[in-house]
Amino acid sequence: MIGLRIFVYVIVALMLLPLLITFPVALTSVSRISFPPVGMSERWFVAILSDHALIASIVRSFWLAIAAAIVAIIVALPCAFVIQRGKFRGRHFLETWITGPRMIPQIVLALALLAYFETIGLAETFIGLVIAHLVITIPFAFRTLLVSVATMDKRLEWSSDVLGATPTQTFLRVMAPQLKTGLIAAFIFTFILSFNNVTLALFLSGFGQRTLPVEMFQRMNVAGMTPVIPAISFVLALVGIVMFIILDRTVGVYRFLAGRE
């Protein structure tokens, strides 16, 4: 057991190291990436705010992820109800099919959508990007909500019905509170998935329409790599930790990420 413990803590250190190393590197006062940092200054964290291209890409990514998460939940929730509650042939086929986009390589989907959008005129548009993100976020929203619907107590709805509530009242007063944690989890999950997606955006976002991950990728891969990239990376790592803690405290990370009860 003690050997296992040492092994696990070495892995823990290795898992955190790449995310935390961005902090000291970003504290440098010169404009190249080096470790240990030359001098100490917060100038690169301040530089994030004055970097217009970067800020624009953050805003774009944020709205894209919000749109993808909200629409995915709105269309996936009824599906989860029908498939969880319904008794018809082909339920399992439908379930497999809706979760299907998770099973194929995203780069294949990205190329397919690039060629397809070119023919139907959605290429390099924001709406095209939202649609592409929906294809990958719906399966995850659906899985999460399916678990949530399965754990609902049906007797409460019957009681509400018997006591004379309208279907709308039953939904808002009885079902919605039970679905709340599932909805929060699905929202955070799909938001993260969409906000962090690189593949689809790299193929589908037009010139001057880059999302944050694409902007970071382009600067690392092509040109313009300054310590502002480690700085924004560290900020993203902090946001990730906060999101993780919120999700863990509200619904439990394992329960909902694994998508089962």
Added chain:
Amino acid sequence: MASFELVKSYLEDATRRRPGVISALLLVPVLALLILFFVVPLIQLFNLSTLTQQPSVQNPSPPHSLLIYTKLLGDSFYLQITANSLLVGFSTTLATLAISYPVAFYITRISGWERTLISVACLLPIFVNVIVSILGWYILLLPFGVVQQILSSLGLVTGPLQWLRTFPALVAVLTYEHIPFAVLILVSSLQAIPMDKINAARLLGAGVPRIFLTIILPLTMPGLIASSILVFSLATSSYLAPILIGAQRIRVLPLSIFSYGTELLNWPLAAALAVVLLILVVAITYTFSLAMNRLTKRGQWELV
């Protein structure tokens, strides 16, 4: 307006007689979206791959043929790329499972703050952009980077390390990226083992290796299969690490798809390579799950 009322009354009538109609209507948005933006694009992708040349304004619909696939199969350059992809996928899967299984086992045996700490560390890469962790590894592995300085100060190495742009570095970063997914699946799989089975075996005098081999391993086999399938398909189709860490030295299929698709604009070739990648991933994960199902004699495995 009149027609709207007509449709509305028809729908109300239909739903009163058959509740199934409501269900069908609720499914329509998702199914329509998936047909229009998932099934149709994939069919079109295959169609594109059979074109003999790039469609252009002068020649919008060039003739079709399957020639490109026979060309790909006979070309040692592309066979080498395919082999590289498979090798990267298999190595990453093995490394990921070898690390994640003990970690997941440890997580199920602890509680409180220690569990939270280890969970945060092992699941965090899901919550943080993959570019961030690749950047971190890049800084660590640079010649004269952090790892180099630590090893030099310990007197273990001299001279610049050439770890970046090597196969082990690529597999290490891909393993890092995929450990969270494997840990997630394996933890829920290990947690489902009833403790009384282990206690019963212990009472009956079984040692730790025997308990592991006869109880824990078989019961977590579905989790192992599910996580290896997921990791393999994700690792084989990832290209950010190959492009940023491998720096195109280790050529894999996603790299070629990316460069033919967006830089060189040879869509038929990119589409053909994408179809090859798709078939490869689907075929290998499917046969693997089938074979393992037969081996473990249980029909229940679930992909997360």
